[in-house]
Amino acid sequence: MAEKILQIKGISKEFSKVRVLNNIKVDIEKGEIFGIIGENGAGKSTLIKIISGLYVPTEGEIYFEDKRITEFKPQTARELGISLIPQEFNLINELSVFENIFLGKEYQKIILLDKKRMIKKSEELLAMLHTQIQPTDKIQDLSVAKKQMIEIAKALAYESKLLIMDEPTTVLTGSEIELLFKLMNRLKEKGVTIIYISHKLKEVREICDRVMVLRDGQQIEIEDTKRMDEHKMATSMVGRELSQIFPKKNQPEVETVLRVENLSVKGVLEDISFDLKKGEILGFAGLVGAGRTEVAETLMGIRKKTSGKVFIKEEEITIKNPTDAVKHSIAYLSEDRQGTGIITTFDIIGNITLSSIDNYCKLLINHKKEREQAKHYVDSFNIRAASLKTRLEFFSGGNQQKVSLAKSLDTKPDIFIVDEPTRGIDVNAKREIYRFLTDLASKGISCIFISSELEEILGMCTRVVVMREGKITGILSEKELSEKEIMLYATGLKGVA
Amino acid sequence: MKISKVFKGFSMEKWGPLLALAILFVISAFASPYFLKTRNLLNILRQVSYTGIIGLGMTFVIITGGIDLSVGSMTALVGGIGILVLNAMGGGPWAILVAVIAAIALGAGFGAANGIIITKGKVAPFIVTLGTMAIFRSLTLYISGAGEFRSQSNLFPEVGMGYFLGLPNPVWIFIGLAVLFWIILNHTKYGRYMCAIGSNERVAKYSAIKIDKIRFFAYVIVGITVAVTAVLLSSRLNSISSSNAGQNYELDAIAAVIIGGTAMSGGSGSIFGTVIGAIILGIVNNMLNMLGVSPYLQGTVKGLVIIGAVLIQRKNNK
Numbered sequence: 001m002a003e004k005i006l007q008i009k010g011i012s013k014e015f016s017k018v019r020v021l022n023n024i025k026v027d028i029e030k031g032e033i034f035g036i037i038g039e040n041g042a043g044k045s046t047l048i049k050i051i052s053g054l055y056v057p058t059e060g061e062i063y064f065e066d067k068r069i070t071e072f073k074p075q076t077a078r079e080l081g082i083s084l085i086p087q088e089f090n091l092i093n094e095l096s097v098f099e100n101i102f103l104g105k106e107y108q109k110i111i112l113l114d115k116k117r118m119i120k121k122s123e124e125l126l127a128m129l130h131t132q133i134q135p136t137d138k139i140q141d142l143s144v145a146k147k148q149m150i151e152i153a154k155a156l157a158y159e160s161k162l163l164i165m166d167e168p169t170t171v172l173t174g175s176e177i178e179l180l181f182k183l184m185n186r187l188k189e190k191g192v193t194i195i196y197i198s199h200k201l202k203e204v205r206e207i208c209d210r211v212m213v214l215r216d217g218q219q220i221e222i223e224d225t226k227r228m229d230e231h232k233m234a235t236s237m238v239g240r241e242l243s244q245i246f247p248k249k250n251q252p253e254v255e256t257v258l259r260v261e262n263l264s265v266k267g268v269l270e271d272i273s274f275d276l277k278k279g280e281i282l283g284f285a286g287l288v289g290a291g292r293t294e295v296a297e298t299l300m301g302i303r304k305k306t307s308g309k310v311f312i313k314e315e316e317i318t319i320k321n322p323t324d325a326v327k328h329s330i331a332y333l334s335e336d337r338q339g340t341g342i343i344t345t346f347d348i349i350g351n352i353t354l355s356s357i358d359n360y361c362k363l364l365i366n367h368k369k370e371r372e373q374a375k376h377y378v379d380s381f382n383i384r385a386a387s388l389k390t391r392l393e394f395f396s397g398g399n400q401q402k403v404s405l406a407k408s409l410d411t412k413p414d415i416f417i418v419d420e421p422t423r424g425i426d427v428n429a430k431r432e433i434y435r436f437l438t439d440l441a442s443k444g445i446s447c448i449f450i451s452s453e454l455e456e457i458l459g460m461c462t463r464v465v466v467m468r469e470g471k472i473t474g475i476l477s478e479k480e481l482s483e484k485e486i487m488l489y490a491t492g493l494k495g496v497a
Numbered sequence: 498m499k500i501s502k503v504f505k506g507f508s509m510e511k512w513g514p515l516l517a518l519a520i521l522f523v524i525s526a527f528a529s530p531y532f533l534k535t536r537n538l539l540n541i542l543r544q545v546s547y548t549g550i551i552g553l554g555m556t557f558v559i560i561t562g563g564i565d566l567s568v569g570s571m572t573a574l575v576g577g578i579g580i581l582v583l584n585a586m587g588g589g590p591w592a593i594l595v596a597v598i599a600a601i602a603l604g605a606g607f608g609a610a611n612g613i614i615i616t617k618g619k620v621a622p623f624i625v626t627l628g629t630m631a632i633f634r635s636l637t638l639y640i641s642g643a644g645e646f647r648s649q650s651n652l653f654p655e656v657g658m659g660y661f662l663g664l665p666n667p668v669w670i671f672i673g674l675a676v677l678f679w680i681i682l683n684h685t686k687y688g689r690y691m692c693a694i695g696s697n698e699r700v701a702k703y704s705a706i707k708i709d710k711i712r713f714f715a716y717v718i719v720g721i722t723v724a725v726t727a728v729l730l731s732s733r734l735n736s737i738s739s740s741n742a743g744q745n746y747e748l749d750a751i752a753a754v755i756i757g758g759t760a761m762s763g764g765s766g767s768i769f770g771t772v773i774g775a776i777i778l779g780i781v782n783n784m785l786n787m788l789g790v791s792p793y794l795q796g797t798v799k800g801l802v803i804i805g806a807v808l809i810q811r812k813n814n815k
Contacts, residue, residue: 302703343696
């Protein structure tokens with residue numbers, strides 16, 4: 001029998017009388033990669049937050065290296081050798097890479113910082129990750145994928161014995177994921193234990209030794225991944241057979257609702273031209289950093305265009321700020337949910353009507369109308385919430401995303417730009433979001449669908465714009481669509497301008 | 498069992514300040530027999546109204562994530578110029594009306610100046626209002642030759658000294674404004690937007706909210722509350738001292754907001770809390786006077802109350 005590094009004995013957690021985790025029992029062996037899967041709100045995040053000392057369990061005991069953990073504090077967990085790599089990064093944008101890696105555990109020479117040693121150590125850590133990042137780079141200049149690498153480097157700097165990775169691959173591209181998996185295997189050989197949380201079941205199967213399935217706070221099963229295929233995992237997660245993931249595609253009408261001509265933003269976008277039909281779901285594919293989000297931000301007036309024209313229904317318009325965009329019935333669902341999408345300290349109602357409050361008030365806000373509309377969204381989007389007054393910080397990622405979606409939709413857009421709408425949410429919630437978007441399209445709303453997951457681009461879109469380094473490299477019609485074709489354009493092997 | 502159930506729904510955030518006020522009230526009643534006299538209580542309420550009214554505007558500014566340090570000096574400048582206008586117009590009823598309107602326009606204008614520099618110039622509110630605090634006081638001293646603005650009107654004191662239905666006029670105005678501000682904060686789009694901006698400015702921006710406009714008006718509004726206080730204060734004394742009027746009002750107004758449970762980080766706040774906070778400060782001052790504590794020590798007590806209030810809130814938020 002292998003050595004046990006972590007023993008979880010009957011852990012339960014309640015939040016204001018609501019049991020979100022019930023009697024979890026598992027022993028995790030030293031040097032294994034242990035997967036945890038489950039739908040949003042199944043209790044995955046709660047469980048890892050308990051292990052990493054952010055929450056105190058209501059019941060039960062945890063032993064780390066045969067010693068009972070008596071104090072649930074992040075600091076204590078870290079000192080024991082437990083590190084959490086969070087989904088939302090904890091990096092200080094204004095500081096450099098090495099300053100972030102050594103934040104809170106700086107090397108010192110007497111009382112001065114020993115920068116040389118920190119930079120050297122950072123170099124070693126970054127080399128281990130096979131990245132080109134320099135220790136002196138500023139965090140704010142790094143892409144999301146690189147920030148992720150820094151989070152991992154940070155954990156490695158603590159010489160952690162147990163790494164907890166919460167959805168580490170959602171922001172990574174294919175080759176970066178491969179690198180990460182190689183790294184995980186190297187760490188495993190060195191005896192580091194990894195708890196791996198992901199919605200990508202294929203990856204879980206590939207990288208994990210064992211997997212635990214959670215559903216509604218209950219531990220459903222723990223199984224060797226050799227004996228679990230993706231279908232079995234998905235069924236176990238939702239507790240029933242899953243039907244078709246993608247709904248039937250809606251065929252767009254001929255009318256053009258949006259036409260973009262030679263849109264450029266200096267140093268960011270070059271000569272972006274495309275059109276969008278009524279009821280179309282137009283995909284935007286490309287690698288991380290290809291400029292897709294920037295197109296959306298320019299259309300919304302968040303970035304200033306340097307040249308180019310935008311037409312809505314053949315009429316040229318100018319959009320200087322998001323207010324103008326909303327006036328022209330354009331809505332945007334941002335990729336950065338907590339940074340730009342929702343206010344976590346507001347409740348459901350406050351978030352949903354944030355952009356559309358004008359529809360609910362003359363002089364005073366009609367709270368009843370607001371509440372009814374929020375209730376309508378909660379029902380039709382199947383948002384799981386204790387009450388309409390619950391603050392969003394207590395919601396799972398998928399439910400937050402649904403609120404964010406409802407908020408954008410409440411401005412009654414004709415053109416709806418969604419940016420990575422299913423990032424970090426589970427299969428079931430994904431399926432629901434696909435269904436809403438297709439429903440909208442069939443009602444004549446046009447949608448720009450930005451995604452890094454080719455599977456959903458192929459499953460949802462009738463036409464796909466592929467971008468690379470701020471330029472459009474190809475626009476593929478339905479007949480031309482395939483994963484390979486998109487990748488050829490996205491990597492620049494085809495269609496270089 | 499039952500007691501714990503009662504306390505289950507008890508929100509410290511909401512009722513903490515009121516509870517503190519109740520406890521303070523009981524202690525004060527025992528500490529001094531004079532405390533419960535109607536005259537004394539009315540006096541406290543009147544005293545509280547001046548900085549309380551500014552505290553209402555300050556609540557808005559703090560909710561948006563800002564601060565206004567210039568309110569004390571602005572009180573003196575607006576009050577002083579108001580008296581100059583009053584005297585120039587002859588001091589009759591019409592002159593009072595014109596002076597009041599001028600004062601309010603002036604307060605709104607000064608607030609707008611703060612707001613413009615903060616939003617368009619993108620300078621931190623702390624810095625901007627620290628600068629205007631010095632400017633307003635210096636202008637007051639300069640215009641009056643470091644002396645007093647003295648009203649020549651016999652009618653003017655009626656405004657601030659008068660009573661209506663047994664309560665001093667300033668108290669009525671404080672109550673009326675508190676109700677108005679409560680409505681704005683909780684039942685209008687402007688209130689919702691202020692909270693959104695204070696909670697997360699980027700989300701607010703992406704949500705098509707005109708951030709600069711909302712923040713600008715918060716400073717205009719606090720300027721108007723300053724003008725109201727300036728009128729009431731100058732009318733009670735029928736004069737404004739260029740060096741003393743409005744001194745430390747920024748401290749008292751901010752303290753009332755903080756004691757009332759509004760977070761300095763912005764995003765949410767309570768008008769009711771600010772009113773309670775102002776009254777708590779008033780009672781503390783009153784008790785210190787009645788117990789014969791040296792006036793030089795009163796600042797120490799006030800400081801401790803503010804720090805204590807924030808510490809208690811911190812604890813509860815954990």
